[in-house]
Amino acid sequence: MVVIDNFSPCPEQLVEDATTLTFSTWSQYYPGVRAQVTPRYFDGLAAILAPVVRDVFGFRNRLEVSGALYSLATTPPGDLALPQRIPHFDGVEDGMIAIIHYLTRAGASGTSFYRHRSTGFETVNAARHRIYLDALQADFRTHGEPPPGYIAGDTPIFERIADFAPAWNRALIYRSSLLHCAAIADDSALTDDPRTGRLTVASFLSAE
Template identity: 55%
Template sequence: MSDPQVSVKRVGREGEPVVVIDNFAPDPDQLVAQATDAALTQLGTFYPGVRAPVGEAYCAAVAPLVAGAARHVFGFQERLAFDRALFSIATSAPETLSLPQRMPHIDDVALGKLAVVHYLSHANWGGTRFFRHRSTGWETIGPDRHRTYLDALATDLRIHGEPAPGYIEGDTPLFEMIGEVPPAFNRAVLYRSSLLHCAAIRNALPLPNDVATGRLTIASFLTAS
């Protein structure tokens, strides 16, 4: 097992940090094996695929690395807790996506919320893209911006119409791409949950519902202070 390699890039006009960690987990092949045995199913209506909870041992194994990044990059000094961690395989066909799935999104508006996407596919099924909302110019949507952002987005949709069915592959009339992290096996990307983002999935490629060949990730959502 190679040592973790941590790098930080800043995206957009707001200069939000995005942390990239290669060699993230001590035993990624074991995680893939666990995903094979997991009861993957649709959880909720937002994620375009199937999911299953990851065991607490995973969180314990990667917590020191994430805590270090949370402390040194984001300035959280006191506490880090995993709210949930989920095996995830994107499987939905582009034409079946709901409106929220066809636009960049945030995971949470609350302060102190972080997200991690851990890539566990050897094939390139796409990484993570980050965006600016054109009409407001905002790249992060915190509690002070949330209501105004939703109102502006509703106005945008009335003017421009809804986006066509499909995953977001770059700039759109409503959003401008400001950065992208490509995937690599056992790479993780860490960012604030309030940063507009989406999975970088290509519409032309069918998504297999298979742990060994599909877009397998672990999505983790954390609270820090």
């Protein structure tokens, strides 16, 4: 895990760019709406990312952007689907790295990372994927599905092992296989306005 403050050289412009885009629902995993970033998003970031990917994650031969999405958390706690009420992973493939970039100035919620209790997994790669899914179904039979609401700390099925607070223009960089979830309080005021809502950019990198 790497935390970088002052990640982008132009965070204010990125927020303004987001106000010009059309956001929509992309998947069952993210509790809100998303839009593809504009091309300028990665301007100036290569010099920051390359040494992190090389020195921290050990990838030296290739680094490519697989995708990058503006993300606004907007789903009320009572409307969350099951995949949004538990930690998730972004990918099981080797060489996949994820970035969460916070573009909210105040009152935002951060990101928590989890261990799956019955398997002990903190990461889910290709070899663990089926084992994890089967164990999770067994957990639901034993403990029941989690009630409506955002996950906020330990549960009978998951143990929170790390919690990272947000900050304006802060980025978290981590392996995509890590189990994690947005740490959103159920009483948070969720809005679809990029200037005042929980605006982040989720980026996905492929490296060798």
